[in-house]
Amino acid sequence: MIPQEIIRRKRDGDELDAAEISSFIAALAAGQLSEGQIGAFAMAVWFKGMSRAEIVALTLAMADSGDRLQWADIDRPIADKHSTGGVGDNVSLMLAPIAAACGLAVPMISGRGLGHTGGTLDKLESIPGYMITPDADLFHKVVKEAGCAIIGQTGSLAPADGRLYAVRDVTATVDSIPLITASILSKKLAAGLETLVLDVKVGNGAFMADRGQAEILAQSLVEVANGAGVKTSALITDMNQPLADSAGNAVEMRNCLDFLAGRKKSTRLETVVLAFAAEMLVKSGVAALPDEAEGMARQALSSGKAAEVFARMVSMLGGPADLIENPDRYLTRAPVEKPVPAARSGWLAACDARGIGVSVIDLGGGRRHPADRIDHRVGFSEFLPLGTCVTAGEPIALVHAADDAAAERAVAALTAHYRITEEKPELTPVIAGLI
Incomplete structure (x- = not known):
């Protein structure tokens, strides 16, 4: 060759x-x-x-470049979810323990940030001691005993994807449908899944800004995965604004803990998390209908069972056992916090979600080069959702920065990323379709 x-x-x-x-x-x-x-x-x-045959060959070659996991001794359905990436998208952090609390086993192999989007692993690394690359035995033990484990690729799991993933991030080749398909599915095939639900983002903060392209990607993922024997569906979700009210690493981890504690009800984030939980439960045969499945997910949250699963997972993977009770003890805050005032009175009508993601990188919360170190403290929190009526000077978000100069730059950038109008905007639904 x-x-x-x-x-x-x-x-x-x-x-x-x-x-x-x-x-x-x-x-x-x-x-x-x-x-x-x-x-x-x-x-x-x-x-x-690439043709469909080439994508299948690429996916299988990458999945076969290392070990394939086996779950024969676990009597729960083996299921997972994956997102194509967005800003403020921390769904996986809450979804995995919710699904586990409802009877699924979730061996979630996640990635780092790509381009302007945040990475689940980077968020988890804001937790002191959390091991994102445990050995295979510990990974298996955590999935079996806690019900879920969110980790990164080990050297033995789809190793070809790990190297290609890092190079794509710095060569402007992230948004390629064949490469996205093979990258996502090679890890999922190697993880030994039975069912998979995919979150394909569309909007100005997604890799696929066009609805048609998002549907093409979703179709590619669903067809290749089902063809490889994994029962798969995809939801197309809106990424024209940050999904959570935070964007960063430690700030999104705090958002996750608030969600598990029931403090993020009636939000776009809740809508997406519950929709994916329902799809996973129905696809795996645990629930017959979406309404029944959503009820199970809500009960897992309200009862505290999902939070217990998350705490057990964190503890078993080396993190603090009391993270949920004492987040301020472990999630370090940035030394400078500065509000972002609305430039004028009116309605928050639109924002540049991609620009917000880039602003997180500028603060130090993401990478320009594969070897860059991330400042987990920095980012944005307390975003007001689009469709909110504000008065001039009212905070629309809070900057978390390493110093005053960085905070001032971030305030100016975020102000420029929002459009405020006199008329109330018509907003797109957060869930745009199912494939």
Whole structure:
């Protein structure tokens, strides 16, 4: 296998056969390709695309580049959820313990931030001691005893994807449907899932800003996953504003704890979390109908059972056992907190969600290069939702920054990211469709 020949063929729009794709991915996993070659391959795929057969071959090659997990000794349905990424999207943090509290086993393999979007692992690393890469035995034990475990890719699980994932982040090749499909599903196939629910974001803060493109991606994911034997569906959800009222790492972890404690009711975030919980429970056969499944999820929250599952997961993976009771003891706050005043009176009509994500990176809460260290303290909180009527000078969000200069820059940037109008806006629903 000559890597540059495979890159050339894809660059020229040729269809690669399964053997070519398999050999390229095997070399990638073995560390035999340079970052330049990986980036060139990703860019060729971005420009020329892939056929359905190529995507299947790429997905299977990446899934087979390492170990495949087995769950034969767990008598619960094995299920998971994955998001294509958004701003303030911390759904996984609450959804996994809710689903586990309702009778599912959730071995959730998550990723770091990509581009302007936050990463579940980065948020979890704001918890002191939390191990995002436990060994296989501990991962299995936590899933079996706690009901869920949210971790990152280990070196033995779809290792080819781990390297490709990092290169995509810094080569502007994140938003490629074949690469997104293979990246997501290779990890899920390797994780030994029986059912999978996908959150495909659409809007100015999503990788797919166009509804048609989001539907194409969702269809690609659902068809490839079902073809590989995993019962899969996808919800298309709105990402024209941050989903949670926070964007960052420790701030989104606080948001998660508030949600599990019942302090985020009647929000867009609650709508999405409960919708995914219901879809997971119905897809896995635990509930017959969506209304029944949503009722089970609400009960898991109100009873405190979901919070107990989350606390057990955190403790078993090395985090503090009393995180939920004492978040201020463990989730470090940024030294500077500064409100963002509304530039004028009127209605919050629109925002640049992507720009908000980039502003989190500018504060130090994301990466420009794979090796960058994240400041988990920084970000934004207390976003007012679109459709809120504000008066000039009223806070529309709170900046968390490392110093005064960074805070001032973030205030100016966030002010520019919002549009305030005299008329009340018509907002799109947070759940746009099901595939």
